[in-house]
Amino acid sequence: MAAKKSKKKTKPTVPPTTTRSSKTSRSSRPPEFYSARTLAPPPPKAAPSNERFAWARSLIRDVPDFPKPGILFKDITTLLAVPRAFHMVLDGIAERFIGEHVDAVVGVEARGFIFGGALAARLNASFVPARKPGKLPAAADRVAYITEYSTAELEMHLGAIREGARVIVVDDVLATGGTARAAAELVQRQGGDVVAFAFVVELSFIGGRAKLAPIPVESIITY
Ligand code: AMP
DSSP: OOOOOOOOOOOOOOOOOOOOOTTOOGGGSOGGGSOTTTTSOOOOOOOOHHHHTHHHHHTOEEEETOSSTTOEEEETHHHHTSHHHHHHHHHHHHGGGTTSOOOEEEEETTHHHHHHHHHHHHTTOEEEEEBOTTOOSSOEEEEEEEOSSOEEEEEEETTSSOTTOEEEEEEEEESSSHHHHHHHHHHHHTTOEEEEEEEEEEOGGGOHHHHHTTSOEEEEEEO
């Protein structure tokens, strides 16, 4: 009869735990221990916005003579139809506010709602709509303003903005800047601090940016 093999298990050997040298100083730690804000090297310089977002830009449709003769309408619905492009544009705006505290995002009716709502969720901020007259159900404040092709009014619910809140105003297109400035005025009347304006498209040849100065303007795609 063959001798029974011993079933005794051999204990797996555990590699010795690395002990941290008492000499390890802050400066000799590997880079992954650095606090991103204070000690990490600066990020590589980003490509100019139009270059980086050339593909998203190519998805914006030009519609001549809308809503009236002489206006070249920048139609963003063709960009929204492509999920990756929508994400890229939102991320492009959101990353400009990394490290900044934003309490609220104001979106201007109607296309500003599309980007403003999604941006507020990305920034963990409140979303506040600035609406055309007569749409808001509760008591609201109102301002009148002039756009590239019309005169208009905007309203905001009273009490929508907390005193001292840091706010960004978002819309799809910056043309003359009248709409964004009206939205900012509604914020400021409630004691909010408009820290920036953000747009997907800036029609730089119209010069709206100057109208919004000295508040910083962020835009993703410039014509
Ligand atoms: P403005 O107040 O002149 O800066 O105009 C901005 C507002 O009008 C935004 O809500 C835009 O959606 C709209 N807008 C003005 N011009 C255009 C344009 N050429 N193409 C698309 N939207 C425009």
